Amino acid sequence: MTRFNLRSAGPAPGGAPTSPVRSAGPARTHPGGPGRLRDPRSELFLLAVANFVTQRTFYESGEARDDRFAALVRTLAVEDPHWTAGLLGWLRGDANMRTASLVGAAEYVKARLDAGATEGPSNRRVVDCVLRRADEPGELLAYWTSTYGRAVPKPVKRGIADAVRRLYSGSSLLKYDTDSRAYRFGDVLNLVHASPDPAKPWQGELFRHALDRRHHPQDAEVPAGNRTLAAHRALMELPVEQRRAVVSAPDAAERLAEAGMTWEALAGWLQGPMDAAAWEAVIPSMGVMALLRNLRNFDRAGVSDAVATRVAAGICDPEVVARSRQFPFRYLAAHQHAPSLRWAYPLEQALGHSLANVPALPGRTLVLVDRSGSMWSPLSDRSLLNRADAAAVFGTALALRAEQADLVQFGTTSQEVRFSRGESVLKVLERFGSLGGTYTAKAVQQHYRGHDRVLIVTDEQATYHGHGNDPTAEVPSAVPVYTWNLAGYRVGQAPSGGANRHTFGGLTDGAFRMVSLIEAGRDADWPWAS
16 A cells, blocks of 8 residues: 655745655756756656656657666666665555566666665565566566576576565466467576475476476476366367357356466457357456456447446446556546446446545645647557546546636646536546647646645646746745646656645556645655655
8 A cells, every 4th residue: 555654744934744756956848848857766756657668758759768767767776775676666566557667676686786786675675576467577587688688697586586486376377378478487487496485385386387388388287286277278178169168158157267267368269259158258257457448349249238237346346446456547448448338337436436545625726637739648559548638537536526626728728627516527528628738837827816726737848938937936835736747757847845836646546645645734755655
């Protein structure tokens, strides 16, 4: 769970609370507007929480962005190892930024080995702590060998071996040990020489099976007593013409689950279309992300109303939503991809649960949502959503929960977005548009009318338009201004970290906890601080 360090208000002028993202000297944003640099820790934090590795943004290529991320990690791994290790562990956990944390761990180790650094968290432990899924040991090895060659240092091998003992099982082998992977389970075991966990007497046989699958697949025998692998082998040995009957049988769901059959594997195993019977048999085994991606496929296949009702109940269950740690914008993407009425209400509920940390702010709040051109680049290569969508989700949720809020979209121009209390977030999102350049200071000046606070959701790339140097200067110094950064560019729009001027970032609602702390009169620290 994300934690913030609670302490009494610090030494800021007037006793106002402070926050950890701090600005440095003046600089220019990418389009030439006035802005501020940030100290290295702040720059790395804001980049890390918005960094889908290899993904370009409007102003920065994927390669340049990755190079900047790696350089910052390498510098801080030597200069501030405790802080950097804390960031990487939190990044993989609460922030759910999987690939960035793996790359960061590799760069952390490389920098410290090159510098001969020994103080701080061990390289082995940092590698182990970012590996949370059974395909990730192979992914980290693939990154290391493609970047630094096939000589893998001992701390990397040992950290990966620790993770392998935690993560490798029969079901994870079936799900992730596929030909599409650069490093199969057997490859990882060959490189790191992981010994089985003494508390898992079955793991030694599993490791041997993984090696046989990789090097002698025709002779690989299922370990005795491993029910998952045995059930899977039985299904694979069925003639193709008998397989369709399996998914139509009364015990289909139980049999597929026992065999660790994923929906992707099922489609290939059937060697035919995924009809309603096939989907209904595998749906009970599917995770939230898989369900969200396939809602439209369920409709196309004609999945029954009874099964659809169970899917809907599952995806909007508060505990399931919290456990799945999906980014809130995933529910918007699912709604856009599968706009049928049977999914609209459960997706709206799920979106609300994923925004549980959005505070109900008292008094009057001005919420400004950036809809300029630079916000429309995709969040990742695998998503049709963009930062403009994410900004609108967060800004709308905040406005709907506030006691009294003015919700404004801005670009070259700005306009108020009308909404009613209790209205659906998804419905309000339909009223947002694309508004050109980033005239942030102008929007603040036009719409600030004595509000108790201002919150700006943006990529902070203000356009130079001769209208003010700092959007926060349009607000009295005694009024808090929160900037939610969704892009992590090097230069931001305004000073931050001091009294009543705060910047936070990320693609989850966790950052709103900082707002709640500051509103309660407390300083906010880095989210992994104890």
